[in-house]
Amino acid sequence: MRPRVLVTRPEPGASATARRLEEVGFSPVVMPLSETLALPVDVSAIPHDMDAVAVTSANAIRHASDDLIASLAGRRLFAVGRKTAKAAREAGFASVIEGSGDAVGLADQILAELPAGSRILYLTGRVRLDHFERRIAESGLRVFVKETYDTRRIDYPEEAVASLLAGGQIDAVLLYSAKAAEALSGLAGQPGMHSLFATARYFCLSDRVAASLNAAEKDRISIAAEPTEDALLSLLKADR
Structure with a gap:
């Protein structure tokens, strides 16, 4: 029987992850616990x-x-x-430099390639860690932040959750954000839901995500070696 894996990331990524899971022998259950929404940006206010x-x-x-x-x-x-990098090229950027997957590593790459005093426009989300912009600022480069999206938690009615999770216990949960982890902890703690997650393992993208889970789940948490989906899925497959 294929292990049932709950995919909590926002769409369209959730469906893409589900396809990857099916290809390697898992049974994905897609239930995004957060969503991303566009924020207005005044283009005229961006320095030229x-x-x-x-x-x-x-x-x-x-x-x-x-x-x-x-x-x-x-x-x-x-x-x-x-x-x-793929999203940037598809959007129309012709000159794209691809990093190794780590925000601080990207900052170091920029510092190595651009001269002192360079000005960097950082497109990002409202909910974020400040590792990248802090590293850039510490080096003397100027970073200008523009938030293009926000991340919000999704709460489902209990009957909707019961319908989505019908089919038996969840064996594993993939968690990509602190907001999703908080929502999952609340969901798993509901009297009618507890049995579905009683033995589930929680695979977290980072320490910050893991820290947002309840204490009762701490002994069933695994954290990816780096904050990428490839690392997260490798962890899941190794635990199978």
Whole structure:
């Protein structure tokens, strides 16, 4: 019997993850516990003398307006990893430098390639860690932040959850954000839901995500070696 894996990331990524899980012998259950929403950006307020654009999430590209993309597409863009670089190229950026998947590593790559005093436009989400921008700022480069999207928790009615999870216990849960982890803890703690998650293992993208789970779940948590889906799925497969 295929292990049932709950996929909690927002769409469209959740469906893509489900396909990957099916290909390697898991039975995915898609139930996003957070969603990303576009934020308005005043393109006219962005300085015209930016030397480069930096992006640490593909969502920052997906939720950017056409006007914003058009105003920046001629500049060099530093992307945190493969998926973000792909999203940037598809959006119209011609010069895309692909990082290794780590935000601080991307900052170091920018510092190595751009001269002192360079100005970086950072497209990002409202909910984020500050590792990238702090590393850039500490080095003397100037970073200008534009938030193109927000992340919000999704709460489902109990009957909707029961319908989505029908079919037996959940064997594993993939958690990509602190908001999703908080929502999952609340869900698993409900009297009618507890049995579905009684033996589930929680696979978290980072320490921050894991810290948002309840204490009762701590002995069933595994954390990816790096904050990428490839690392998360490798962890899941190794635990099978």
